[in-house]
Amino acid sequence: MLAAGVFARWRENVTALLSDIRRQARRASLTSDEKCGRMTMLRSLARAVLPASARQRLRQWHRDRTLERAVQTFRSLDHLEPIPAEVFDDLSYGWGNSSWSARLELIETTIQFGTTTTTPLLECGSGLSTVILGLALGGSQTRIWSLENDRTWLERTQAALDRFGITGVRLLHAPLRDYGGYQWYTPPLDQMPAGFGIVVCDGPPGSTPGGRGGLVPVMGSRLLPGCRILLDDIERAEEQATMAAWARTLGTEPVVMGSRKPFGQLTLPG
Numbered sequence: 618m619l620a621a622g623v624f625a626r627w628r629e630n631v632t633a634l635l636s637d638i639r640r641q642a643r644r645a646s647l648t649s650d651e652k653c654g655r656m657t658m659l660r661s662l663a664r665a666v667l668p669a670s671a672r673q674r675l676r677q678w679h680r681d682r683t684l685e686r687a688v689q690t691f692r693s694l695d696h697l698e699p700i701p702a703e704v705f706d707d708l709s710y711g712w713g714n715s716s717w718s719a720r721l722e723l724i725e726t727t728i729q730f731g732t733t734t735t736t737p738l739l740e741c742g743s744g745l746s747t748v749i750l751g752l753a754l755g756g757s758q759t760r761i762w763s764l765e766n767d768r769t770w771l772e773r774t775q776a777a778l779d780r781f782g783i784t785g786v787r788l789l790h791a792p793l794r795d796y797g798g799y800q801w802y803t804p805p806l807d808q809m810p811a812g813f814g815i816v817v818c819d820g821p822p823g824s825t826p827g828g829r830g831g832l833v834p835v836m837g838s839r840l841l842p843g844c845r846i847l848l849d850d851i852e853r854a855e856e857q858a859t860m861a862a863w864a865r866t867l868g869t870e871p872v873v874m875g876s877r878k879p880f881g882q883l884t885l886p887g
């Protein structure tokens with residue numbers, strides 16, 4: 618067990634070193650290879666002298682600081698412009714769930730659509746995307762409704778919304794239920810708007826029977842004419858089948874977008 622005083626001193630030293638790396642990188646006196654090299658050095662040093670529990674606390678503390686700084690930077694951006702990759706990388710690292718989080722292009726596309734309309738946005742599957750969309754589009758009035766089946770996950774996302782004072786998102790607990798042949802969220806429809814103009818589909822988790830397919834049968838009557846539906850993970854066969862089925866039901870054509878990680882887009886007839 619590491620004494621609290623020793624850990625605090627370590628943290629101060631690490632903070633100073635990180636600020637130094639950041640300052641030098643900002644002045645372009647550090648290349649990204651050099652920056653990477655210093656971080657590796659810092660990690661090796663920590664591994665050599667700190668027990669695993671202290672390293673974990675240090676890592677979490679570093680993630681929290683990085684997230685806080687990245688949120689501050691993100692708030693100052695013009696949301697009509699692309700999100701700088703390094704800001705997104707910091708948000709993603711700070712959030713700490715990168716293999717499950719929506720990628721930059723999907724989030725940017727959602728923000729682009731969101732800035733051209735004032736209609737409500739429905740998100741299926743909360744997390745980092747909820748925080749970023751809330752920062753970019755939320756404003757002071759609720760505009761984003763996010764469905765989350767997992768109570769623990771919901772609490773984590775809600776804590777971040779509260780921490781950053783993001784008020785334009787209503788995060789709703791929507792447990793999964795069986796609809797006869799597939800499962801999907803149980804949305805509290807009486808608390809939700811009559812029509813959505815944008816939907817981002819990044820849940821329920823891929824292991825759910827029927828996957829994300831339930832969106833159109835369950836929420837179809839709340840999708841406004843011209844509504845854009847964005848479906849993540851379209852590289853998966855199940856999502857491709859879902860997209861094709863939705864397109865047939867809604868009378869529209871699917872489009873594949875995203876150059877790094879593809880996602881699908883459907884636009885309902887206007």
Ligand SMILES: C[S@@+](CC[C@H](N)C(=O)[O-])C[C@H]1O[C@@H](n2cnc3c(N)ncnc32)[C@H](O)[C@@H]1O
Nearest residue numbers: 717718719742743744745746767770819820822
């Ligand atoms: C693909 S994730 C949604 C990610 C979210 N849109 C984001 O950008 O962070 C879909 C669902 O998986 C669950 N989930 C998120 N992270 C998870 C993890 N690390 N392990 C297991 N389930 C997770 C949550 O219930 C979440 O709503």
